[in-house]
Amino acid sequence: MMSIFAKDLFKGQVALVTGGGTGIGFAIARTLGQLGARVVIAARALDKLESAAEQLTAGGMAVLAAEVNIRDAESVNALFARLESEGWQPDLLVNNAGGQFTSPALSMSPNGFRAVVDLNLQGTFQMSQAFARQRISQARPGSIVNIVLCLEQGIPGMAHAAAARAGVVNLTKTLSWEWAEHGIRVNAVAPGTIATSGLENYDADNLQAGIDRLPIRRMGQSEEVAEAVAYLASPAASFITGITLPLDGGEHMTGANPQR
Numbered sequence: 001m002m003s004i005f006a007k008d009l010f011k012g013q014v015a016l017v018t019g020g021g022t023g024i025g026f027a028i029a030r031t032l033g034q035l036g037a038r039v040v041i042a043a044r045a046l047d048k049l050e051s052a053a054e055q056l057t058a059g060g061m062a063v064l065a066a067e068v069n070i071r072d073a074e075s076v077n078a079l080f081a082r083l084e085s086e087g088w089q090p091d092l093l094v095n096n097a098g099g100q101f102t103s104p105a106l107s108m109s110p111n112g113f114r115a116v117v118d119l120n121l122q123g124t125f126q127m128s129q130a131f132a133r134q135r136i137s138q139a140r141p142g143s144i145v146n147i148v149l150c151l152e153q154g155i156p157g158m159a160h161a162a163a164a165r166a167g168v169v170n171l172t173k174t175l176s177w178e179w180a181e182h183g184i185r186v187n188a189v190a191p192g193t194i195a196t197s198g199l200e201n202y203d204a205d206n207l208q209a210g211i212d213r214l215p216i217r218r219m220g221q222s223e224e225v226a227e228a229v230a231y232l233a234s235p236a237a238s239f240i241t242g243i244t245l246p247l248d249g250g251e252h253m254t255g256a257n258p259q260r
């Protein structure tokens with residue numbers, strides 16, 4: 001994909017991308033790296049991260065693979081301490097890690113609901129707080145971009161994720177107020193259906209039915225999400241904070257319920 005951005009847009013900056021070893025996160029890491037950032041990709045499975053880092057490094061980027069479980073506050077704090085001591089302290093944070101399983105709400109166990117909220121909402125908060133504490137203690141500005149979901153029409157079959165991501169949308173607004181005085185902008189991107197291996201667990205016919213209803217009748221590409229993240233993280237968006245940008249081929253109008 002041709003980039004509209006200057007090649008050295010993020011030169012001198014470090015970007016931390018959670019879930020950066022796979023799918024959308026990998027595309028975000030690659031785009032920010034191509035635009036000059038040093039990139040930390042962080043998730044639970046170190047083997048996947050290391051092979052992703054190898055690919056990016058082979059493309060000439062400076063990349064660090066770092067283990068973290070965003071659900072675990074101690075793991076999050078250990079990551080930020082490590083990055084500071086090793087000279088990879090992030091200027092930009094992309095909260096991309098997340099996910100869920102599909103289930104009718106009536107069948108969800110309390111633990112299943114909690115696990116998804118914990119990952120998507122609590123995890124995003126813990127990462128954002130650790131990032132902001134580090135930036136603010138050193139009087140440095142920063143930018144956070146949260147990856148959420150297209151949820152404007154509700155998401156039947158994903159009550160836990162819809163509720164958690166709606167929480168992140170409002171967290172985005174609230175933190176943008178609280179941290180603006182420290183030069184930290186907080187925004188979000190809400191992707192619709194994006195072609196990644198993460199979709200393997202979803203019913204293909206169901207997905208296709210949803211796509212057939214879209215104004216732009218196709219899945220999105222990870223690179224299209226990455227370009228939006230680059231824009232929101234960059235100085236081109238210096239007067240934008242607290243927003244959630246739909247990136248969904250129009251799914252915010254049709255909803256993610258292909259059966260109706």
Ligand SMILES: CCCCCCCCC/C=C/C(=O)SCCNC(=O)CCNC(=O)[C@H](O)C(C)(C)COP(=O)(O)OP(=O)(O)OC[C@H]1O[C@@H](n2cnc3c(N)ncnc32)[C@H](O)[C@@H]1OP(=O)(O)O
Binds near residue numbers: 098112
């Ligand atoms: C609809 C049309 C849309 C159509 C539109 C769809 C558009 C899709 C757009 C979105 C795409 C993506 O997000 S793609 C990204 C996909 N990637 C992912 O989802 C990966 C991340 N997901 C996960 O890690 C897991 O799903 C998650 C549950 C969050 C975390 O797992 P954990 O290992 O912590 O959890 P576990 O310990 O295994 O389980 C915790 C509880 O969750 C329950 N649980 C876990 N998986 C379960 C499952 N498949 N079905 C039922 N219940 C499950 C367990 O039974 C436990 O409850 P008890 O038994 O009671 O203890």
Ligand SMILES: NC(=O)C1=CN([C@@H]2O[C@H](COP(=O)(O)OP(=O)(O)OC[C@H]3O[C@@H](n4cnc5c(N)ncnc54)[C@H](OP(=O)(O)O)[C@@H]3O)[C@@H](O)[C@H]2O)C=CC1
Binds near residue numbers: 098149
């Ligand atoms: N594909 C799509 O259509 C859409 C995706 N999204 C969202 O975009 C994001 C990326 O999804 P996608 O690339 O498709 O799917 P992936 O399954 O490839 O991405 C999920 C990433 O999150 C990481 N992750 C999961 N749990 C944790 C954890 N506890 N701590 C740290 N990292 C974790 C995973 O790595 P590991 O397992 O190694 O920890 C993985 O790299 C997700 O938040 C997803 O919900 C939103 C809308 C649509």
